[in-house]
Amino acid sequence: MVSQLFTVPRVSFILTVCILFSLALNLIYNNPDEKFRRNLRKYGRRDIQNFIVRSIQVRENYGRCVFPYTLTDAQGVYQPDRKTTCKRRSCRSKSGWVLCSENKCYIRKLLTESKGKIDCVFTDIIRTSDRKVGYGIPHRNFQQYLLNSSDFVKVQCNASNGDRWAGDVIGTRPILVPKSADDKPKNDKFNVFILSLDSLTKTDFLQKLPKTYWFLKQQLGAVEFRGFNTIGNIRSQNLIGMLTGQTELELPETRKASPRSSHLDVYPMIWKTFRNDGYITAFNEDSIREGVLNSQHKDFLEQPTDHYLQTYLTEKKQYFSNSTECCFSNYQRHQILFDYTSKILSGERNKSKFILNVHDVTSSDNLFVLDHDIFNFLFDLQEKEALSRTIFILVSNTDQPLNQNNVPLEEKLNQRILFASVVLPLQFQKQFPQEYSNFQNNTNSLITSFDIHATLEHVLQLQNNQSEGLRSCRTRSISLFKQIPHYRSCAHAHIEPHLCSCLGETPININRVILMGAENIVDTVNTFLEPYWKFCRSVTLSGVIDAVKLAPQKALLQYKKLDDVIGYIPNLSGSTIVRNEWYQIQVAINASTEAQSIIEGIVRHDLWKDIFETKIKDIVLKEGGIGPHCLAKVGKPMLKKLCICKEIN
Template identity: 30%
Template sequence: MTSVTVDIHLPIRGKKRMLFGTSKLRMLRHIPFGKCHGRRMMGTVFFMLATFGIYHFTTVTTVVDITDRVYISPSHLACQIPELSVKNPEIYHLFHPVDPLRCEPEADWVQVEGSVATITRQARKKHGGDIECAFTEIIRVDDDTSRNGLTTTTHDSFTFVNTDFYKVSCEAKDGEKWENVIAGIRQDEEVMEKTGWSKVPKEGLGVNMIVFVFDSLSRNTFIRTLPRSYEYLTETLGAHILESYNIVGDGTPQAIIPILTGKNELELPESRRRMGNSAQYVNNFPFVWHEYAKSGYVTLFAEDQPHIGTFNLRLRGFDSQPTDHYMRPFYQEIFPTYGDNPKYCLKGTPRHRIFLDYLRNYMTVYKDKPKFAFALHAELSHDDYNLINVADDDFHDFLQFLKEDGHLDNTVLAVMSDHGHRFTAVRKTQQGKQEERLPFVSITIPPMLNKKVPTAVVNVRLNSRRLVTPFDMNPTLLDIVKFSGARLGQVTDRGISLFSEIPPSRTCSDAFIEPHWCACLTWEKVSTKEERVKQAGKAIVHYINTYTAPQRSLCLEISLHKINWASKLLPNKGLLSFKKNADIDGFVPDMSGETNITQEVYQLQITTNPGEAHFEASLTYNLHQDSFSVKIDDISRTNKYGNQPHCVVKSFVHLLKFCYCREPPPRPIVQEP
C-alpha cells in the first residue's frame, strides 16, 4: 500500500491566536490520505490550501508502508528520553556545510586493491612510461614502535605478504620521484588456515559482525552532518536506530570498553600508564574478538588517531597484536607527516578514504570467510562537529559497496558513535548536554536472520525504543558466535543482548547509569490550574481540530472540558549540575555546573466534548520562543471511541480516535475495529 504524506504548516490567526495569549502554537501536520490517487488527491490538497489559509506547503513525499515495522508508544517506558529536535534553533545555527578537502592535485602513483598494489597507468603515461617502485615492509614491534623489513622492487605490481603496511619509494623515467605509505590486506596463509565457516560453532548465528564507530557524534549530529549516509542506512538498508542508547561514562574508553569487554575500566586489570610498572598491557582484557578468533573468524581492529587511541592515551596499549589485522602501525608511521601533507590528506587521497578502503579491502579479500571488525574513526569529528560532513559521500559509497557486493546478505552491521560532543559550543546548551549522552547507534540485520531467529529480530526492533547502554552491546556481539536465545531480559542484568527483549521498566539505576549521565527525564507533577498547563490543554484541542479540519463536513470541532492531570518532564538534577570530570581518568564528576533549562516536556490528560473523549498527549514547550509543539503520534485516545467516528471508519481511518461525527450513526452500529 502506498500512502501520501503532506507536511503543512498552519498559522494561528484572529480569535484562535488570541485564545493562546502570547504563546504561538507551531505545528507540523502529517495527514495520511490512504488510497488517494491522481486528481482526487490533488483536489483534496488544493481544497485544504484554499480553505485554511496555509502559508507553507513544504513537501509532498511518497511513503511505502512497512507492514512488519514494530512501533511501541514510549509512554509506557520507565525511561522517557527527550525528543530533541534536529533543527533546534539554539543549536542548529552552529552547523554549516564545509568545503571539500583539497588534496594534492596529482593522483597517487600506486593504487591498492585487496592484497595487490599497482603502479597506475596514469602515472606511467605522465612520467615517461617506466616507473620503478621499492616497497619496504613496516613491521610492528609494539604499539609505539615499528621497524623496517624487507624491500622489494617492481615496475608493475606488488602483492602484500608479511604485513599490511609498506613504505613506497618510486622514481620515474623522467626523473620525478614519489613517496608514500600504503595500506592493504596481506595474503596470510596462517590466517586462511585457521579461519572459515566450517570452524564457526553450530550454536552461532552464522553471520559476520562489523562495527563502525565515529567519534563524538550525537544521534542528531549524525543526522545533521551525514545526511546521505543516514538516509541510506534508514531507507535502503532498513537499519534500526537505537533512540534511547545512553552512555555510561565520560569519553571514548568508557564508551568502548564495555562494548568490547562487558566490563568498566575499574573492573579490569590495572592498565593506566601513570601507574608505572604495575600497569599491565590491555591484552589481558576479555575482548570479544578473542571469542570470534576461537570461532574461526578473521578479526580486525582499526583506529585512525594514534596519539589519542582508546587503549593508548591513558592506558598501556597492546603488547602482542590484538587482532589478525590491526591498523595502528600504519597511523603511527604517517602521523608525523601530517604537517607535510594537505590538511586531512595523505598525498592525493583524503585520510578518511584510506581508512574506509582498508575496510573495503578486508571485506573483499575475506569475502568467503567469517569476519569480525571493529573500526573507530575519530580525526574528522573529535574536535569539530561540522568537518565530518566531508566524509558523507565516501561513507555513503562504502555502505553502498557493502550492500551491492553482497556483504550485507550475511552481516550484522552496527554504525554508531561513542558519545556526543563534549567540548564545543553545542555542549553548552541544555539540548547539547542531553545529546552528549545520546550517541548515534544503528543496527542493520541481514534478511537471513528474519528466517533463522525471527523473535530475536523483533526484539531488536522493540529495543530501538528501550533504554540501551554500551554494556548491552557486549552480549549482543557474543550472541553472534554463541546465540543464547531470544528471551525476556531481566531488569537486574547490567548487560542484555539486543536479541533479547529489554524490559520497558528498565531505569538508569537498573542499567548502571549514574544520575549525571542519565538522559531519561524526571517526572514532576504540576497543578492543572497553572496558566501554562491551561495553554497546553488548549494547544492539544486546537491541534486535534486542525487535524480533523479537512473533514469538517463530517467531524465536529471539539472543545476542552477538563484537564484531568498534568506532569512535566525535566532532565534530572545530576545532568543539569554536571560540569566536567574532576579527575584525569574520568571516574569522579565535578557537579558544580548550572545548565539553563530551555525546553520543557508536558504530558496532560484531558477530557473533550462532545463525547467525553479522553486524550493523553505530550507537548514540548520552548521557553525562548514561548511556544508549544506537538506531533500527532504523541496524542493517544485513552477511552473507547465506540461508534463516535462511524462516518470516517471506511474512508479516513487516521481520524478514528479524533472524530466525533456530525450525524448519528446508522443502524446497525459500526463496530470499532
C-alpha cells in the first residue's frame, strides 16, 4: 500500500509542487512592493522620521564643516552605477519638411520649389496621463498650422512629385497666465532655469564636462558652490527637497507600493508658487523609462506644468518598447530636451518663465558628446540673449551606490558632494547688491537642496518687495542670498551623519607628520611664486602655529548599504579603506622680514606613499606687514600677500 502511494511519478509531482510553492513564496517575499510594505509595518513613516532626526542630532554631527580639498580639485573617474540606456548609433538623417517657431508650424520654403505643392496633415498629441496619450482632430493645411492644444504634433506630408514625409514637430503653444498676475507690468521679473544632471557627482562633472564647466565660469560668470552636499540616499530625495523644501517623509505618502497613497499632485511643488505669481512653468525630463519622481512615486494626475516634455516621450514609448533607443526625430533625447527648452525660454518674451530640466547622463551615448551639446546649447541661449534676464542654476544629482563596504574613503566622500553653480543676471546684481554680496560670500558654505528651495522662494519675495525674514543657523533652509554662518554643521543643514562629507576637527600635537605637512605648505607657496622669481623671493618656514586633524564621521566610515527598500535606514556594519588623512595647519613664514604672514592650508597625507599635497586655505598679513611694491599693478590678491620683492638695482 505504501509503495503504491509513493511511486516515482507521484514523488516527482509532489517535489515539483513543493519547489514551485517555495519559489512563489520567495518571489512574493522578495517583491519590492512587498518589501516596502514590510518595512512600513516594521518601522512606520513616523518611526523612520524619528530615527532620522535622532541620528542627525548626535553630537558629532554638530562639528564645524571643513571640506577635503581633493573633492574640489581632483579629477574623478566616471563610473555610472547603471549601464547606459543608449546604443551607440548615429541620429543623423534627412531634415524634416516642417519647422515650428513658437506656436507657428510651417512647411520649409525651399521644399515647395523642388517638390511642388505639398499637402500636410497635422494631428496634435494630447496628454491623457503620464503613461498614455490621445490624438486631436487631424487638420489639413497647405501653409502653416497654429499650435493651440499641444506643443507636440504628428505630421504627414505628400508632395505633388510623389514624395512623402512623416514625422513629429515641437513648438510652444501660447500660455495664459493667471488673471491676477496679468495686471502686473510685463517682463518685470527674472526667468528661472534649473538644469539638473542626474547620475553625476561633482568630480565626474569636472572631468567629463570640461567645456561646459569652462563656459559656465568664463563666459557666463557662474558662481560655483563648493559645499553642495546630498541630503538623500536616492536621487528623488534631493529633487523633492529642492522642489518642496521638505523631506519625502514630511509630505503625504505617494509611493506606488504604499496602500492608499496619493499622486504627486499633492506635493507643494515650487513651480506652483511661480505659476501663481504669473510665470509660465515647464518641467521636462528626457528619460524614456521612469523619471526621477515617478520611478517610485505615483504619476501626476493632471499635467503639472504648462510645458511638459513627458507627453511627447510617452507617445514615443510605443515605438521603442525596449526603451534603449537614443534617437527621436533625428536627434538624441538630450538634444530634444535642449531644443524644447530653447524655444520655451526664447518665446513669449513678455512673460517670465520657470523651467526645470532633468537629464540622466546614463542615457547619453557619449559624455564628451553631451559636453559638446550642453556647451552649444548654452552658447545658443547666450547668443539669443535668452539668459540676459535669467537666473540659471546647474546642479548634479546621484544615487548612493548599492554597496559601499570596503571602498576607499575618497569614493564615499565623492558620492556625497554634488556640483552646483548659479548664474545671476547683471541687472539682478545691481538691483539687489546686498543679496549679491551675501551670495558671493556663501560659495564655501555647506549647502543643500533645501537651501536652493529657500533661494527660489527668496527670488519671488525680492521681486515682490516682500521680506524674506531672518533665518538662524539652525534653520535647515537658508537662502543663498542670506549670509550662511561659517560654523554651519551637517546637523544644522539636516544631513544624516552617514551622508555628511564634512571633516571634523580634532586638535593634534606637533609631530613628524605635522612638520612635514608644514614644509609642504611652504613648498606649495614657493611653487606658486616660481613664475614670478624675477620679482619675488622664496618664503621660509618660521614655525607651526596650530594644527588639527580632519576626519569624517564614524557613521560615514561604517556605512555599508541601505537596510530598507524605502531608502532611509542605513546599515552601519561596514568598513572603509582609509588611504589618506587630512590636516589643517597654520604656519608662520618670513618672521624676520617686513612681509610676515600666517598661512593656513589643508594638507592631504597619502598613507600608502607617504607623500603630501597642500591647498592654501587662507593667508593673513600680520600687523605691520606690507604688500609687495614690485607687483602693485598685478591683480592677484593671493600673490600680493605672498610675494617679498627682491631688491633690484
